Amino acid sequence: MNIKLILSVFLVGGLILLNEQVNVNAFPTSPLRARQDPGVGGTWKVVGKSGVNAMHAVLVSPRKVVFIDKLEENALKRPDGAAAISSEYDLDTNEVKPLGIYTNTFCSAGSWLGNGTLVEVGGDVGGDNYRIGIQTLRLYDTAVGDWVELEGIVPSNRWYPAMLTLPNGNVMVLGGSTAGAGKSKPEINNPTYMIYPPPSGTLVDVPLDFxxxxxxxxxxxxVHIIPNADGKTLLFMFANQMGISYDLDAGKTVTNYPDIPGGVIRSYPLTASSVMLPLSPTDNYNPTIMICGGSKTFEITAPAEASCGRLELSTANAAWEMDNFGGQGRIMPDSTILVDGSILFVNGAATGMAGFRKGSGITAIFVNEDPVLTPFRYDPFAKTYTTLASSTIPRMYHSISTLVPDGTVLIAGSNPQPKVDLNEKYPTEYRVEIFSPPYLFTQSSRPVIISLQSTQIDNNRINVNYGQEVTMVVQIKSDGTTPSLKASIIHHGFITHSQNFSQRYVYLEITEMAADPTTADQYIVKLKLPPNPTIIAPGPSYIYVFNNDAPPQTGVPVLLSQAAAA
Structure with missing residues (x-):
């Protein structure tokens, strides 16, 4: 069918302005985007309690978030009466329920398998009705809504590892130490990685000199996947001040990037945050990494670093481009990619480093101080920072931030305490906040996504494939302005300790858009999904179509995978 539409050829970063009847088969040539921010800094609202401290957080469905804590005496109880250390938070009711973890998850990590199962690995020693978790692998199946623990199957201790979803849909568990420590040292270092499920049928550790x-x-x-057209599993890895590209298939370093300038440490406990900036087909998904915050000194009185570095990973002789992080030093910042492709930097402290307080009461010494309550919004194209509305709740060690499919941001956690303590200056924090970014206050109509591939939108994932052209029905209520649409696919990731494992944002090509002749204010939109899994890993993601920077009422949950061979 030759679909016609009210459309112009003014295209900016996925933007299509509807003006006149033309055949639709156009695509943007520039990643720049028009912005229509209303000039407000967003709003904060305390909406509920997490039940356990939000040391880890992961969006498991459009309206549910799972929190994971370390072993401590939370008030929320498991059915057997023991203190819960994992909970499920309902975004509609703001109620929480305990989940069935029975091993210590302290300082573990997580990421999604391509089949939509969440994997969580590592932890610490047991005690207080909890078993040892340092060699435990946990699986969370969204269909079941709870955890299955595979105790002792991890071949070595993993405390403070990283995790990543690979292009083949497996997960990588990278590094960590074999025991807890303020910082790593040779006798407890775990300089290896493992893959789950194991390609050989047996979980094994593979050495990594980096x-x-x-x-x-x-x-x-x-650690981040580097997009490429060759189907290689290329990884960007960074620790301390050093970054490399690593060919996982060949088992060798491809590029040694220059050290990030300034003599600043960017890894735990001088914790910075890393994010791969939004990818666009207009420049062949050219990847740029950004690393922000950290400190120069392993000292609790040291000021946090006010600098960010940007590095184009595929550019020959790439060099870091530095800025001043909006003028505010942060240790332990969280970086969350928003629906419009800007980056929210939130949480953290202006002084010190990651870790628990020393002592208690009036003699307590906090190793992270001077909470930074004001978030910044970073425009990756203009390379500018905007100061947003401030929270009133300090969010320092063991805090999180995650995007919610309705365009808001859930922010929780903060527990610079070795155990639950509600009476210190910076108490164990259970309050959950929702931050509404400025784009939610735009005057433009928010799209309502009715269906994708003829499937009505609900909380269930819709199966889609790489390179597929998908059809979406979208309602945009007439407000007297001309609709202008952009589209993206976002993987929301797994958040802990200022890292968002596998978080990824990719602009989508809008190949066609047509007014639905049967329904007023309704449009048929065709989108082209990314061509291969190095651009965005397989597994659960959300598709968004937004109008004049007004996000949809909710994104569409999808399960992205390779099409089956014919």
């Missing part, structure tokens, strides 16, 4: 070179600041190493 994790020895970067001692002592190599815990929770930063």
């Amino acid at each position: 994790l020895t070179t970067t001692l002592p600041y190599n815990l929770y190493p930063m």
